[in-house]
Amino acid sequence: MDFFKEGTIKFYAENKQLKSSGVFYNPIRKFDRSLNVLFLSSLNRSNLNGLELFSGSGVRGIRICAETKKFSSFDFNDIKSVAIISKNLRINKDHLNGMELCVHNENSKFYVSKKKYDYVDVDPFGSPVPYTEPALGFLSRKSILAVSATDTAALLGSAQRACLRKYGSLSLKTSYSNELGIRILIKRIAELSEDKGLHAKPLLFDFDGNFIRVYFSFSASSQGRIGYAYQCSKCPSRTLKRIEKCVYCGSKMTQIGPLWLDGIFSKTTVKNMLSFLENNATNLAEDRTSLHDYLFTLLAEKNIFSYYTTSELSSFFKKPEEKISKFSDRTILSSKGFRTKLSFGELAESLWS
Numbered sequence: 001m002d003f004f005k006e007g008t009i010k011f012y013a014e015n016k017q018l019k020s021s022g023v024f025y026n027p028i029r030k031f032d033r034s035l036n037v038l039f040l041s042s043l044n045r046s047n048l049n050g051l052e053l054f055s056g057s058g059v060r061g062i063r064i065c066a067e068t069k070k071f072s073s074f075d076f077n078d079i080k081s082v083a084i085i086s087k088n089l090r091i092n093k094d095h096l097n098g099m100e101l102c103v104h105n106e107n108s109k110f111y112v113s114k115k116k117y118d119y120v121d122v123d124p125f126g127s128p129v130p131y132t133e134p135a136l137g138f139l140s141r142k143s144i145l146a147v148s149a150t151d152t153a154a155l156l157g158s159a160q161r162a163c164l165r166k167y168g169s170l171s172l173k174t175s176y177s178n179e180l181g182i183r184i185l186i187k188r189i190a191e192l193s194e195d196k197g198l199h200a201k202p203l204l205f206d207f208d209g210n211f212i213r214v215y216f217s218f219s220a221s222s223q224g225r226i227g228y229a230y231q232c233s234k235c236p237s238r239t240l241k242r243i244e245k246c247v248y249c250g251s252k253m254t255q256i257g258p259l260w261l262d263g264i265f266s267k268t269t270v271k272n273m274l275s276f277l278e279n280n281a282t283n284l285a286e287d288r289t290s291l292h293d294y295l296f297t298l299l300a301e302k303n304i305f306s307y308y309t310t311s312e313l314s315s316f317f318k319k320p321e322e323k324i325s326k327f328s329d330r331t332i333l334s335s336k337g338f339r340t341k342l343s344f345g346e347l348a349e350s351l352w353s
């Protein structure tokens, strides 16, 4: 067991994944946990009760409690690590005064609670789908749900059968697969929510190539759009219109989905987070610059379907690759990606005429 510090807390954990324990510290996710802290800090609510179904060492949940000061009670759960979580809660007790904290060692698939929670966090290894269905039972229309997925081979189109099996959608390897993965994950969570009479709305996402995390709120009123996208099998052209043949080159279109077709984040949420970061003394000093850059880029991003990359255009048109700085509507999801409302034909004309 090693000793670590992250944000304002200190804690014990394994420093690498051991088969015997699995309760290891993943420093790569530090930014994501800081984003989590900022997201919750910026909510205009307090006295929340939270549940973390996969606590690991407890670093995320303890940081959430210690740094947001939004929670009056919090339940930690992990099938393997109650002893470590309890120890880590003890050594951080000065930051957790007055909060009602409980530690459970249930299998999250069968976690039972009579309570409704304001915040539920589902952060397993692999797909969150089997655990989200029971977790939705603990939510109300005012709750926030955070869901992570690490099965990016399935979501991003490398393992199509696994994606169909787990998410009920066909993904495809494309230049914009990062977005397809996010849209498929959101779609599945939205479907599961609908089964419980809740309309899910994605507020924020985090993506690092091997990991997708999405924060949801719920509403009673409006259901999001779910449907298909169509990708040309020979050229970069893609559309949300149902067509058999590519308008640009006449080749066959491949149907992708079903996908979430509405916005994949909320500009209001991003604005609130930026404003919180700028106007409050947070404990997020170490990640402040990267959080600011992330949110600033997201705020400027067009919340529309798909992006092109300079490399796919260069390889398709057999022309030197354009500098990405030439394009104003960049995306956080690819360093070479930009968004446009133009059709592929219009884009080609604007680029090369």
Ligand SMILES: C[S@@+](CC[C@H](N)C(=O)[O-])C[C@H]1O[C@@H](n2cnc3c(N)ncnc32)[C@H](O)[C@@H]1O
Pocket (backbone or CB within 6 Å): 022, 023, 024, 026, 029, 033, 053, 054, 055, 056, 057, 058, 059, 060, 077, 078, 079, 080, 081, 106, 107, 108, 109, 123, 124, 125
């Ligand atoms: C990805 S880690 C959680 C990381 C933690 N949320 C963080 O941010 O540091 C997944 C954890 O899930 C636990 N786990 C695996 N299967 C479980 C199950 N069925 N029910 C509850 N916990 C489980 C493992 O022991 C591991 O600690």
Ligand SMILES: [Zn+2]
Pocket (backbone or CB within 6 Å): 232, 233, 234, 235, 236, 237, 246, 247, 248, 249, 250, 251
């Ligand atoms: Zn085509």
